[in-house]
Amino acid sequence: MLHRVLGKLAVTGCACLIAFSAHAQQEIRIGVLYPFTGPAASTGAEMKHALELAADIVNNGAKDIPKLPFAKGGGLPNLGGAKIKLIFADHQGNPQVGSTETERLITKEKVVAVVGAYISNVTATSSQVAERYKIPYLNPESSSASLTNRGFKWFFRTTAHDELFVRNFFEFLKDIETKKGIKVKNVALFNENTQWGNETTKLQTQLAQERGINLVKSISYPARSTQLTSEVQSLKAANPEVLMQSSYLGDAIMSVKTYKELGFLPDMVLANDAGFSDTEFTRTLGRDADYIISREVWSLDLAKNNPLIKQVNDLFRARYNIDFTGNSARTFTGLMTLADAINRAGSTDPEAIRKALVETNIDGANIIMPWKGIKFDDKGQNVHGSGILVQIVDGKYHTVWPFSLATREIVWPMPKWESRK
Template structure:
């Protein structure tokens, strides 16, 4: 009997040892699924987001030296130096494809967590899949406010959302009225019709009423449209002092070309980030893209306040040939925050990663973003995110608001087309 017990104990010990070794082998590689638009109309944006995510992974894996102070789970010390591997999915700008890619990454690629997906409507569907499977989903770039109002257990978002961004625009306009003495109360709303644009329109309409602004014209146009002549004619006829516009890259370029064709510009064009902040926008538009004002979450000119901004941007430029923009900087930050959480979890198990995300408390000094830090509220929303407003001046996006962190004064009003 004694020999039988000893044999059983030895067998159990061997089995446990095998399980431990198996777990260790599995965690030599930490698989993270990342979903972006890598083909289709927003492919150029997706390529930049992918490059930013890959830079974050390279820093985590110590393939390149990590800038001092960056919080990113560098070296994965709590997982014995395990490497993260990003497995990419291409949603093509299609919410259904996004959900299919999320399921593939979870069931076939066996990822421990998901990140993405830039388009708010795709993030909505892909994160529903993650919620169903009980897999953490960290969103870095989508700003639709309702994404963190769904009471999801597995969804987290680092970027601020449109409630903050839209509020900032109205505060900025009030500040500009005080500075210039002009009446900027007449506004035109010009937004695309996916989840992001529709929700932005609702927020703008609500705040315009609350802040005593008049909506001279409200247009919601079909996303991926191929012509905007009739819409711009309506805006020109209404002649608002300010246009607030939400467009992805193709639409942003098309609208600017149409504005020029019809000889129309408002005193200020306030862009809701996205296409207007894509690197391809200024490459395509050149001087015709000058003086556009956009909400933003990142700007290179904030590097004097935070040295990490320039240090990590230099790495991005060396690897990809372009500077960060607000989209790619947020993509980098999402992977860094997720890697930090996985390292602190000391595990690739979903529950452990979720708990670590809930406990995240990264200070401003550990980020490349001009935020107060990263700390998630009960709904998974980072409660320490902030926004800035930038303007295109001499081919660069420079910070113009809040005025106390501005590096350049606002060029106002926008010069007419014949004065450029």
């Protein structure tokens, strides 16, 4: 009799344990760290939308897009249909806040991984916290080259980085000389002075020297400046043919307004993405944003080569009435990559997720980026990330380089302010 009772208790206890484990797996808590207030809040809002769409596809499906991973919905199949739960944190563009919020996500919210944080110097500090706690950190957008040179085991970046992007600028200048007959001799640099902008300045200076291009001016301005009048006056006096610029949204908008106010316009502005690819940039500036060329990683017109781009963008537009940008498309891809790793791990154990990320090998046909795929090297850098250049014309972004992918001819030089309608 006692044996029967113990046996019954053992069976009951086992059933309770199984029920508890199944219940525990119904929610996969992922921390997402972005700027939801401050100068980059508009960018953060678009990234939040992209994260929400990705989580919804994993949880509920997108049955009309069978080529998209998790299109069947129903959660993560290898974890019994567990659903993703996003835990949002606002770093405000502040590295210290980013560190504090990452620690809160890990210790208080008990997230199994962190996605973030767009702004490179915030990504640098927040990922240090994740490394200390041994929690996987997936970075979809930050392009500071040094982020994957720190010897971290828990940091993974899906986007390409500035060393590649800056080289693209100079390859582009070489191509327009040999294929379009446009020779650029004098270039100025205008970059914000956080980690991202400072590293970009060093790379641009090095490559200009190697390529025999004359740097007539190099200005690093304080990020979040309230005015840029004196800096723009200095640029105007230097009279460059091309201006290479790295600015987040608020600074990007203010600088273009100041260019027009002071009558400064080189033959071309080559922008280093960030604020120049935000929907708010073209919405705020209207025609004044036209003709700027920006490095990018995504463009809607590339759907001609990959129908998945338009199919997923249609979902995004139907829900939020905006198109993806390079920023939000990368964020979407980042969360989908992390979801793929957690599913393959079949576990919420951080080490199992980390190992699955190391083994990631996603084909380019199954992502919305114009990349060969996603596969990380021993530094956590996606070896298949690549870049394009887009030009704004009539408020829309058009791929203009590489020329093999171009959907329209480059407008060069930029029409002067007084000739624009």
